[in-house]
Amino acid sequence: MARPKLRGGLVGCGDVANSSHLPAWRAQKDAQIVAFCDRNLEAARDVARRFGVAAAYDDLSPMLRSEHLDFVDICSPPLTHFELSMEAIEAGLHVLVEKPMAIGLREAEDLVSAERGRGVKLCVVHNFLFTPVVCRAKSLVERGAIGEVVGVHVDVSARRSGVAADESHWCHALPGGIFGDHSPHAVYLTSAFLGKINSVKTVSWKHSDFAWLAADELRVLLECERGLGNLNISCNSRAPMFTLKISGTDGILQIDNFALSMVRIRNRGIRAHQIALEQLDIGLQMLGCLAAGVLRALRGRRWYNVGHEVIIEQFIRSIRDDSDPPVSGEDGRETIRVLDEVWEQTGGNAQLSSRGGAVGQP
DSSP states (O other): OOOOOEEEEEEOOSHHIIIIIHHHHHTOSSEEEEEEEOSSHHHHHHHHHHHTOOEEESSHHHHHHHSOOSEEEEOSOGGGHHHHHHHHHHTTOEEEEESSSSSSHHHHHHHHHHHHHHTOOEEEEOGGGGSHHHHHHHHHHHTTTTOSEEEEEEEEEEETTTGGGOTTOGGGGSTTGGGGTTHHHHHHHHHHHHOOEEEEEEEEEOOSOOTTOSOSEEEEEEEETTEEEEEEEEEEESSOEEEEEEEETTEEEEEETTTTEEEEEOOOOSSHHHHHHHHHHHHHHHHHHHHHHHHHHHTTOOHHHHHHHHHHHHHHHHHHHTOOOSSBHHHHHHHHHHHHHHHHHTTTTTOOOOOEEEOOOO
């Protein structure tokens, strides 16, 4: 006899829920969202209606009492993650929470301790780890396709006319201000290829005239277990961008996280015929990326929800099989640990700094 579907409630009915989580939940065969919660009750009712369920709440507590849930998916702004996650964990429910999992290492530690104490799964949405292009890059690295990995360079650009220009946006209340929303992705991707991050050195700058921003450019050098990482986060772009360059002793992988494309540079040599062969190879790879992008667009797939589909499916499987979630609470805590040191060096709100130091142990 088929097992009943797992029952979940989703908290936070804004952009990330509508664009990424709900499409992923619609594709699940072993779980279903049966209730929605948002402090704006009309927003919860609207999403519930479109999703085909009746239950909508403006407070998590009555939802937990009434709906007999197995898990909670938290898509609300980061400042609410700790309180909502802790309430669900203490109610004995598994938790999927958007990044960052908490505001500061102490909150992250408390969530991990509560998870262990209650024997539930806590999974953090580090979605870029599960896009096809990053999974392929990890496979190539494991096979030695670019030799020994020695460095990772991450470039993230956000529109100056976007949330940076919106003084009321919740990101400005984060410890890292405008950088707090983008930086977790850059940190966990670097760690995925270079191992544990041991120390950081940061510098920040300001170009815009927004009075509520202390800085809008951030550079972070990461000393990792297996090499150096370099994070560039800019909030002065005309269009968003997220690229990743993985450097090895035998080549380079250049990844565009938005286009979901990757080019492998093999470093064949500097003679004319070697350069020509390299350029031909790169051109053919780019044609392949173009074809894949067109096919993906025709199928209606979007870069921002591909990784969510995978992590949600694996989260549900971890509950069913009583196995480790795809991104554990410890993984999320490690990202918070590194970011805490970055924010400490930038004065907690991205003030200009060039201080460096070791990342404190949890």
